[in-house]
Amino acid sequence: MTTPSADTLANDPEYRSAIVDLLALLAMGELLAFERLAGDAALAPQIEDSVALARLAAAEFRHFEDLTRRIEELGADPTQAMLEFRRPLDEFHAHTAPSDWLEGMVKAYVGEGIASDFYREIASLLDEQTRALVLRVCDDFEHQEFIVDRVRLAIQEDPQIAGRLALWGRRLVGEALAQSQRFAAEHDSMSVLIVGGVDRPGADLAEIGRMLARLTENHARRMAALGLAA
Amino acid sequence: MTTPSADTLANDPEYRSAIVDLLALLAMGELLAFERLAGDAALAPQIEDSVALARLAAAEFRHFEDLTRRIEELGADPTQAMLEFRRPLDEFHAHTAPSDWLEGMVKAYVGEGIASDFYREIASLLDEQTRALVLRVCDDFEHQEFIVDRVRLAIQEDPQIAGRLALWGRRLVGEALAQSQRFAAEHDSMSVLIVGGVDRPGADLAEIGRMLARLTENHARRMAALGLAA
Numbered sequence: 001m002t003t004p005s006a007d008t009l010a011n012d013p014e015y016r017s018a019i020v021d022l023l024a025l026l027a028m029g030e031l032l033a034f035e036r037l038a039g040d041a042a043l044a045p046q047i048e049d050s051v052a053l054a055r056l057a058a059a060e061f062r063h064f065e066d067l068t069r070r071i072e073e074l075g076a077d078p079t080q081a082m083l084e085f086r087r088p089l090d091e092f093h094a095h096t097a098p099s100d101w102l103e104g105m106v107k108a109y110v111g112e113g114i115a116s117d118f119y120r121e122i123a124s125l126l127d128e129q130t131r132a133l134v135l136r137v138c139d140d141f142e143h144q145e146f147i148v149d150r151v152r153l154a155i156q157e158d159p160q161i162a163g164r165l166a167l168w169g170r171r172l173v174g175e176a177l178a179q180s181q182r183f184a185a186e187h188d189s190m191s192v193l194i195v196g197g198v199d200r201p202g203a204d205l206a207e208i209g210r211m212l213a214r215l216t217e218n219h220a221r222r223m224a225a226l227g228l229a230a
Numbered sequence: 231m232t233t234p235s236a237d238t239l240a241n242d243p244e245y246r247s248a249i250v251d252l253l254a255l256l257a258m259g260e261l262l263a264f265e266r267l268a269g270d271a272a273l274a275p276q277i278e279d280s281v282a283l284a285r286l287a288a289a290e291f292r293h294f295e296d297l298t299r300r301i302e303e304l305g306a307d308p309t310q311a312m313l314e315f316r317r318p319l320d321e322f323h324a325h326t327a328p329s330d331w332l333e334g335m336v337k338a339y340v341g342e343g344i345a346s347d348f349y350r351e352i353a354s355l356l357d358e359q360t361r362a363l364v365l366r367v368c369d370d371f372e373h374q375e376f377i378v379d380r381v382r383l384a385i386q387e388d389p390q391i392a393g394r395l396a397l398w399g400r401r402l403v404g405e406a407l408a409q410s411q412r413f414a415a416e417h418d419s420m421s422v423l424i425v426g427g428v429d430r431p432g433a434d435l436a437e438i439g440r441m442l443a444r445l446t447e448n449h450a451r452r453m454a455a456l457g458l459a460a
Contacts, residue, residue: 031280034268035280038269038272039268039269039272048309051294057287057291058264061288068281079278079281082277083277086277
């Protein structure tokens, strides 16, 4: 499979506009992730955990700044571009408000994990410069390993919570899928990128199938890492 | 007035320990400011304001990292050093929880302003290296000018809120003074720094009086900038 070239970004307005949308979606996601993680930091029982979560949040905000700078370079207004993504992302967060700190941790780990995987899959279909930016933005996931420790320790101390947290993990995925589908039905920029265009290669159905399989497998792997049934 | 030298930091354990306390107080303050500003960002009605507040919060976290790194260089454990400052700062924030976004903005502007002024005053009494760090950490205050615009605009649209916000500003100062006095009565590291030691210069009573006068004047100036009676 070949990917779009830098020329495509310069000469194909449909592709360019889809890239602006993708970066704006990512940027809005990073801004909201910043706010959630900072909120979790404020709730953390231990100063060390507050600090670790605040550090993650600050990293998300650096990504946000990188993304909005790139949107400006592409000649678009970041705030305008982000506006349409605020409602679906806000709704996702409103429907998945954690009831305690542990649920917040599972949400951060599982949610950021799926989102990063999804963007990495899309990245493989993009021009080189956009791909490098998207991969860099998704790169900080390993810093979340301390969350695995906290959740496993909590389950060790009280094995009963594993069932509740496993259910919670399934609800997060269900809600993410519901919001994505609703959004995709109203907007076609993601399908422009995934399926391709007249002069632009994209993924065929078999590739999309394998992509979804990888997303599902990685999610199950992360739930297992937390000690939870997927 | 002369100030302590780098030798004082190396050879005077009382001074060194007071410096660790000061940096830990600053660090804990920055971490909590990060959490509050990020919380305000999540409540901001406009994306632009969310972004501006998130940027401020991220800057506070960078200061936090600088401060904890320095505490480690001085041979102390930052988490341990910060622990005793968590309760008074948490209590200050618990007693001054904003009831809406505007109160949050006034609190950020007035609270950060007084805190920065206080630390700048203390900085003038410190060894050169510590002074440079403290001044750098207090340096970002000018980025808060957008808060002035928001508050003034809100008062222009509804002049009645000026009275409520002015009262709120007075309550913030009163609560800050109450917590500081309670804390100072239990801990003497700040007075070690301000008053000095046997081989170490400090501020005399006249200087302390002028310091308090400057803090009060600056506070009144900030309230006036917001369009509020001090």
